[in-house]
Amino acid sequence: MNFSIRQEDTGDYELTEKVVQRAFVDADFSDKREHKLVSRIRKGNTFIPELSLVAVDANGKIAGHILLSKIKIKNSDQHIESLALAPVSVLPDYQNRGLGRQLILEALKRAKELDYQSVIVLGHPEYYPKFGFRKASELGINAPFDVPDEAFMAIELQDNAFQQFSGMVEYPNVFLE
Ligand SMILES: CC(C)(COP(=O)(O)OP(=O)(O)OC[C@H]1O[C@@H](n2cnc3c(N)ncnc32)[C@H](O)[C@@H]1OP(=O)(O)O)[C@@H](O)C(=O)NCCC(=O)NCCS
Incomplete structure (x- = not known):
């Protein structure tokens, strides 16, 4: 089946949150609250x-x-803006058919077109490198909490986005609630 990707409308919010909740139902690392994170970030x-x-x-x-x-x-002198990829969700019945790939590649493309410099993700270490993510630590970027090094990843959307900068990611409070 063919899927198209479009910007979410406000009228989609309720359904999207159901999709997010269902996507994570069997994910063992999940706190089952990813749909609430989406809702908080939107606000x-x-x-x-x-x-x-x-x-x-x-x-x-x-x-x-x-x-x-x-x-x-951030580091002691300055900060740069980046993006968090969180979460990405595919309904269980549709998983492993390339939909996650399509969503990730389209989101990275649109972020690049909007001139964002980089994206950070905490997730499956075997999955995100398929799309160009590398261990963030190799790019001088660290997590603000304990996390397996290989699960904290980053991608530069513009050439050398992290050149001459190293620092620690600061998540807004919506991520910490
Ligand atoms: C993770 C998720 C978004 C991937 O979407 P998907 O549509 O199932 O994945 P795709 O079909 O695009 O997979 C692309 C590739 O990644 C692989 N892959 C899929 N899920 C993976 C996982 N959890 N870990 C490692 N590799 C994975 C696929 O086998 C495929 O490999 P290939 O390119 O060699 O064929 C989806 O499975 C999902 O919603 N899972 C539950 C929620 C979740 O874990 N979200 C991510 C939080 S980090």
Whole structure:
């Protein structure tokens, strides 16, 4: 089945959250609250409507969602803006058919077009490198909490986005509630 990717509308919010909740139902690392994270991010000032995307099938049914939102990377002298990829969700029945790939590649493309410099993700270390993510630590970027090194990853959207900068990611409070 063919899917198209489009920006999420406010009218999609309720359905999207159901998709997110169902996507994580069997994910063992999940706190089962990812749909609430999506809802909190949408209400705050780190939300970028253009980077909340849904995958819809030919009948308009939402089968997947991805959200990129603003975060900062700080060191003692300065900070730069970056994006967090969190979460990406595909309904269980639609998983492993390339939909996650389509959502991630489209979100990265749109973020690059909007001139964002980089994206950070905490997630499956075997999955995100398929799309160009590397261990963030190799790029001089550290997590603000204990996390397996290989699960904390980053991608530069513009050439050398992290050159001459190293620092620690600062997540907004919506991530910590
Ligand atoms: C993770 C998720 C978004 C991937 O979406 P998907 O549509 O199932 O994945 P795709 O079909 O695009 O997979 C692309 C590739 O990644 C692989 N892959 C899929 N899920 C993976 C996982 N959890 N870990 C490692 N590799 C994975 C696929 O086998 C495929 O490999 P290939 O390119 O060699 O064929 C989806 O499975 C999902 O919603 N899972 C539950 C929620 C979740 O874990 N979200 C991510 C939080 S970090």
